[in-house]
């Protein structure tokens with residue numbers, strides 16, 4: 519998951535003298551960029567043997583060194599709960615669910631997972647649903663690892679999506695609230711795999727112009743729009759005026775960033791009426807064009823391929839006072855732009 523447009527790329531300060539030679543084509547003299555690439559290359563080298571294993575065998579306990587780096591980076595950007603992150607060894611039940619959900623993913627997810635997903639790690643107490651991060655080989659080819667919140671294996675899809683939306687609003691006020699209903703019985707793991715996997719396919723297919731600043735430099739892109747982002751996004755983090763909504767920059771799903779606080783619940787009604795006029799399936803889609811794509815692909819797949827029927831509802835106490843069906847919305851006819859996920 520990306521948060522507030524800053525993908526939580528975990529960096530370390532390891533410097534490879536060899537790096538300048540290996541990545542001449544894409545390395546600038548910016549030291550942070552070089553440090554990031556050195557770290558990404560080193561992690562690729564450490565994990566590359568996993569590619570010869572079946573995807574499900576790449577679900578592993580996170581190595582202590584990577585857990586420490588992840589924890590430290592998340593704390594450095596304000597996710598104070600990261601101090602409690604714990605690497606989970608997947609149980610037999612976890613593995614069975616993971617394997618059964620792999621079969622449900624879009625074709626492009628399966629292909630990218632098979633060829634380029636180095637590892638999947640489960641973290642107890644992770645601040646969000648998950649995280650997708652890219653690394654590079656000596657030729658500058660991208661590979662990936664994914665972190666999944668262990669709770670995704672136990673919480674229902676509907677409860678997770680509802681909480682993700684509603685947790686951004688002040689908990690001391692009872693109403694209104696926002697709820698997501700998918701008419702399915704899936705666990706939230708399906709959302710974690712669809713969303714994080716969509717980030718991988720995004721990078722591989724160029725569905726959006728780029729994924730983060732380092733990725734932009736890696737691919738040497740000067741592209742400012744793609745078919746998917748055209749008329750919706752002015753740039754990576756800024757929606758077009760007609761797609762914007764109030765308090766967008768204050769979004770704080772799961773309350774991951776305590777310093778950021780929450781949005782007054784009284785604002786939700788107006789924000790909901792704005793959201794249903796945008797091409798977004800969730801408030802979180804407004805974070806960046808990558809989150810827009812990942813949530814759109816996730817919602818689209820759940821509804822069009824997995825038998826769901828998604829409704830996002832605004833409730834006052836227990837009464838539904840407004841609702842919309844994002845995938846049926848006339849604003850959301852974007853299916854033709856995600857064909858790469860099904861080719």
Ligand SMILES: [Zn+2]
Nearest residue numbers: 519520809812
């Ligand atoms: Zn994301």
